[in-house]
Amino acid sequence: MLNLPLYQVDAFTDRLFGGNPAAVVPVPEFPADALMQSIATENNLSETAFVVIRGKGKFDIRWFTPTQEVRLCGHATLAAAHVLYKSGGKDLDKLRFRTTSAGTIAVTPLAEAGTYRMAFPTDVPEKTRAGKKLRGALAGLNPKEVYKGTDDLIVVLKNERQVRSLQPNFHIVAQLKRRGLIVTAPGDEVDFVSRCFYPAYGIDEDPVTGSAHTVLTPLWAKKLKKKHLTARQVSTRGGQITCELRGKKVHLTGQAITYLAGQLLLDRLD
Structure with a gap:
């Protein structure tokens, strides 16, 4: 089993230890649901985002809380965009995240460092x-x-x-x-x-x-x-x-800052 990178990002804040921490795990393809849930439970953060690169600026994303998968998550999408942009995507003017049931979320890096604008479907109450x-x-x-x-x-x-x-x-x-x-x-x-x-x-x-x-x-x-x-x-x-x-869109703009970069040692599951 492959070891995987792991990032922890504080989202909707410009300072460490503020905002909402999210884990981001880039993967070549989505692991089994049970494994993703186990990783999210172990991380014990509000959300762990798993991201698959499909092409230049195109990604698939799924989000898990410590107990279950969710339909939509904003702060972990912001965290994922920040990780992908900072680790090799700085030539991208837009990142598009395809979701399981919430459509495609477009994220635009803005001029101010660590700041991103996300376009979500409007949810009229x-x-x-x-x-x-x-x-x-x-x-x-x-x-x-x-x-x-x-x-x-x-x-x-x-x-x-x-x-x-x-x-x-x-x-x-x-x-x-x-x-x-x-x-x-x-x-x-x-x-x-x-x-x-x-x-x-x-x-x-x-x-x-x-x-x-x-x-x-x-x-x-x-x-x-x-x-x-x-x-x-x-x-x-x-x-x-x-x-x-x-x-029909809500644009949310916020900042993000990386707190941690590490590796999941999943080969120990073998």
Whole structure:
């Protein structure tokens, strides 16, 4: 069995130990699902991205949390683009990642070092009701509005203070029959803030969630009547995202920095 390179990148941040750490594993072809899941579980990060090079600037990508594969991940895509661009792709003006079920994600390196713009399908939220279980997950906090996206429930709160101080009931969040729960509110210094919780996927709180902003961007674009927005995920590590609504696409811009480069010694499995 081949040994494989492994990178760990802090995404949606310009400094080490900020943003959201993701593992990136370039592979000649995707290993067995069970092996990819074992690697992701061992890494114990929000996401491990596996990437296959198909041609110049063309890649296949899959993402795994510590417990299961996901349909879409933003911060690990940003991390993968950063690794591929820095390790030999600096002549590329665009990187295209083909996914299993979320279409093709185009990533454009920008002039500022370590900065990339990603184009995702827009996820338009639908308004719904706050059921008893959701209110229990919010530990008694009353939401202003509740929406559902393709993957997550979205709760709009009154202000940034409520988002920061929320202590959700993770046991109940894991029972919501959605990938996870996003809480959001107008920001004090940015257009909107958020926090994201995915205990059913082995992640109580995700530090910075790119995919969540594919549904938060159209929500706040409509509320604020603007297409260019600044966002901050106010987790402990925190992260900054610039968002733009372009019709059926959401463009997310963020920075990334490599923390670790190493090797997976998979020959020891033989």
